[in-house]
Amino acid sequence: MTDDRDHPLDDLAMYALGTLAEAERPRIDAHLVACDECMQRLADYRGVVGVLPLALPVTPPPAAAWRTIQAVARSRRPRARRWQTALYAARWPAVTAALLAVVTWNIVLQRELAWYAHGPQVEALSRRPGRMVILKGAAVPAANARMFIAADGGHGHLAITGLTRLPKGRTYQVWFIRMQGPPIVGGAFDVDSRGRAWVSIDPPTKLEEVREVTVTEEPLPGSAAPTGATLLDGRLERVTGR
Amino acid sequence: MGRAAAGDTPADPDLVRRMRQGDESALELLYNRYGGLVYSLAMRIVGDPELAREVLQDTFLRSWDGRATYDPQRGRVAWWLMGIARNGAVDLLRSRTHQARLRERERLSADVPTNEKDTAEAFGLRRDVMHALRALPTAQRAAIELAYYSGMTQTEIARVLNEPLGTVKSRMREALDRLRGLLASSLERDVEGGRQS
Numbered sequence: 001m002t003d004d005r006d007h008p009l010d011d012l013a014m015y016a017l018g019t020l021a022e023a024e025r026p027r028i029d030a031h032l033v034a035c036d037e038c039m040q041r042l043a044d045y046r047g048v049v050g051v052l053p054l055a056l057p058v059t060p061p062p063a064a065a066w067r068t069i070q071a072v073a074r075s076r077r078p079r080a081r082r083w084q085t086a087l088y089a090a091r092w093p094a095v096t097a098a099l100l101a102v103v104t105w106n107i108v109l110q111r112e113l114a115w116y117a118h119g120p121q122v123e124a125l126s127r128r129p130g131r132m133v134i135l136k137g138a139a140v141p142a143a144n145a146r147m148f149i150a151a152d153g154g155h156g157h158l159a160i161t162g163l164t165r166l167p168k169g170r171t172y173q174v175w176f177i178r179m180q181g182p183p184i185v186g187g188a189f190d191v192d193s194r195g196r197a198w199v200s201i202d203p204p205t206k207l208e209e210v211r212e213v214t215v216t217e218e219p220l221p222g223s224a225a226p227t228g229a230t231l232l233d234g235r236l237e238r239v240t241g242r
Numbered sequence: 243m244g245r246a247a248a249g250d251t252p253a254d255p256d257l258v259r260r261m262r263q264g265d266e267s268a269l270e271l272l273y274n275r276y277g278g279l280v281y282s283l284a285m286r287i288v289g290d291p292e293l294a295r296e297v298l299q300d301t302f303l304r305s306w307d308g309r310a311t312y313d314p315q316r317g318r319v320a321w322w323l324m325g326i327a328r329n330g331a332v333d334l335l336r337s338r339t340h341q342a343r344l345r346e347r348e349r350l351s352a353d354v355p356t357n358e359k360d361t362a363e364a365f366g367l368r369r370d371v372m373h374a375l376r377a378l379p380t381a382q383r384a385a386i387e388l389a390y391y392s393g394m395t396q397t398e399i400a401r402v403l404n405e406p407l408g409t410v411k412s413r414m415r416e417a418l419d420r421l422r423g424l425l426a427s428s429l430e431r432d433v434e435g436g437r438q439s
Contacts, residue, residue, distance in 0.1 A: 010408075013415035017389040018328065019396050043317075047429050048421045050321035052390055053283040053328075054368040055375050061281035065295050066273055070266065072299075073306045077264050 007031075007038050016045035131203075133213045135234035137162065143195075145232050147174075147213055149203050156186075156201035163191045163231065166217065172197075175214045175226050176204050186213065188222050210236050254319035261309040273302055276320060280327045287331035287391050297334060301327040332393030367428050374424035382417035389414055 011028050014020040020028065032039050087094075130151035137143035143162030150156060158174060166172065174186035189199040204210060215232035216223075252260070252271065260268035277298065284297035304326050305312075312322055375383055381403075388399045400407040 010411035010415045013418045014396055019389040044422050045418050048418055051371050053279055053324055054371040056282040056286050058278045059282045059285050061277045061298050062295055065298050069299050069302045072303055
């Protein structure tokens with residue numbers, strides 16, 4: 001250290017002991033910024049002052065003090081920060097779960113919309129059908145279906161219940177079995193979780209040649225002729241209106 | 243005074259880090275470690291069990307509230323706690339009546355406690371500090387004890403000791419220089435112990 005007169009050593013001692021007058025502090029702080037020696041001396045003094053309480057006879061604190069500290073500290077826990085920490089940790093699982101929920105909801109909604117989109121058309125057709133075919137379960141007794149074909153014969157709908165959902169790679173196919181000639185494909189479908197389906201049908205131009213309507217299970221994307229057992233069948237009947 | 247990690251015993255800075263994460267058990271460990279010392283310091287300054295308890299509670303709650311602002315560069319965790327306790331106790335002392343403060347001055351002892359129980363319990367740095375304080379001339383010891391424990395300003399201390407201000411300031415500096423020399427190796431060991439944590 002240089003000449004002690006260059007350094008406010010007395011004041012540093014007071015500073016470390018906490019008794020330096022408030023008005024004196026800015027002057028000492030300014031000196032400390034520029035003087036490494038005094039900064040080190042102050043650190044040394046602080047180290048000495050910091051251990052002074054060790055010389056005191058230790059008095060055990062009252063037992064109730066800790067309970068008070070604990071209760072108050074608990075009430076001062078940073079709640080927002082705990083929430084932030086929890087949210088931060090759960091952010092990716094939460095995002096994944098949200099995406100899955102949205103995708104699942106969208107699929108269900110699309111199915112419901114597709115299902116209910118047929119409703120009004122089937123209802124309208126069922127009121128004034130050109131032809132109606134009632135299909136009964138052949139291999140599946142619990143299953144049945146109703147086919148309504150418009151009076152102009154250009155389109156139709158098939159409402160099915162009681163079939164089971166098919167595994168991947170399989171489909172139900174609707175067949176128009178003609179009196180002569182090979183069967184004509186009327187449509188393909190799968191049922192929902194409740195065994196239901198509403199299917200748009202493309203009837204053949206000459207309905208009078210059709211003997212019956214059947215439903216079989218076929219491999220995707222569908223067969224040119226029935227290969228599976230007949231699950232539903234019904235005869236075509238002329239309806240004159242209600 | 244700085245606690246190093248030994249086995250499962252976490253070091254002081256680790257406890258503060260855990261406190262920053264809201265770990266109350268870390269605060270409890272710190273309290274178990276330094277609660278007695280803080281309470282003793284508070285008792286020494288305010289001289290009243292109820293007020294000392296107030297200082298004790300306030301010190302640890304301040305450390306809990308200010309755990310994010312603790313700077314290891316400015317000193318050991320224990321010094322940080324003692325600083326909070328000392329300032330809190332002095333603030334409390336200054337807010338008390340003049341009579342109470344007079345009583346505090348009268349309580350100022352000329353001797354460092356030397357009862358057998360204390361001596362038997364003394365170990366390591368604690369023992370060294372007690373020996374070093376006893377080695378100081380009475381006037382120097384009285385000066386730093388007044389400064390540290392009474393919360394008086396330098397002018398007030400000069401008046402109480404009936405000495406010129408310059409003499410009092412020199413005496414305090416000489417006392418700290420002497421203690422610095424006497425405790426140099428002990429403090430170095432303590433710091434090295436803390437670095438191992």
